[in-house]
Structure formats: C-alpha cells, structure tokens
Amino acid sequence: MAHDSFPGREGLPANRLVGSATALNSGATTYSDEFSTVGHRGLIVVLNISAKTGTIGITATVQGYDDASAAWYDLLASASKTATGTTVLEVHPAITVVANAAASAQVPSRCRVKLVDSGTAGGSNHATYTVGATFTP
DSSP states (O other): OOOOEETTEEEEEOOEEEEEEEEEETTOEEEOOOEEOTTOSEEEEEEEEEEEESOOOEEEEEEEEETTTTEEEEEEEOOOBOSSEEEEEEEOTTSOOBTTTEEOSOOOSEEEEEEEEOSOOSTTOEEEEEEEEEEEO
C-alpha cells in the first residue's frame, strides 16, 4: 500500500491504511492485511468506527507473528467499543503501559490487526470502520 514519509525522515512510512470495510457484522471476526514493521520499534493503530446499526461490541487487537511457531499472538487489545468514535492503540518499548490502550513492547517484523464484533449476532447489526497504522522509530 502507498504511504508517505515523515519530513526529514525519508524512508520511514508515516501511516498506512491497513484495513477498511463497509460493514463488520456482529458475531464476525476479520483481519487487516499483514504489514511489515521492519526498521521500526513501535506502532500506532487507529480504529475509527464511523457508523453503526444495532448492537455492536468491537474489539481491536494488534497481533504479531512468531516465525518459530508459525503463529499469531496478541500484543494489545482494546476494550470493547459499542459506539462510534476513534480508538488509538500504541505499542512501543519506551511508553508506559495503559490497559487496553498502550503496551510497552517492541513490535515484531510482521503485524496485523484483528477485529472481533461480539455484539448481537443476526439482523442488521453492523459497524462501518477504518483501521490505520503509523510506524514509529
């Protein structure tokens, strides 16, 4: 995906849209595209729920990939989001831990964002959202 560079820091991607959907249906799980964080220690993920219908309960989880076990693991999960709005998740080794918002860890070279909507399944319950990521040195 295309990205811009920070002024004065050529080569460092400023941000990247890692996933979007017209709707995440309640009871569903979806994943962003996998993205490389090589050369970066941290990551800021922004979930923007712009519209909802019915009952939703969306949890965004930043996941890393372990090459040795060939498995994804959770780095940081948001609290369940039941309304429209913006949620920011940050993973970086030099920050203070904040439950459901910030994790003090270096990001692995491969990451993705997992979205789970545990709202009432069935009917017209769904959310419209975007997920973006900013890589930090």
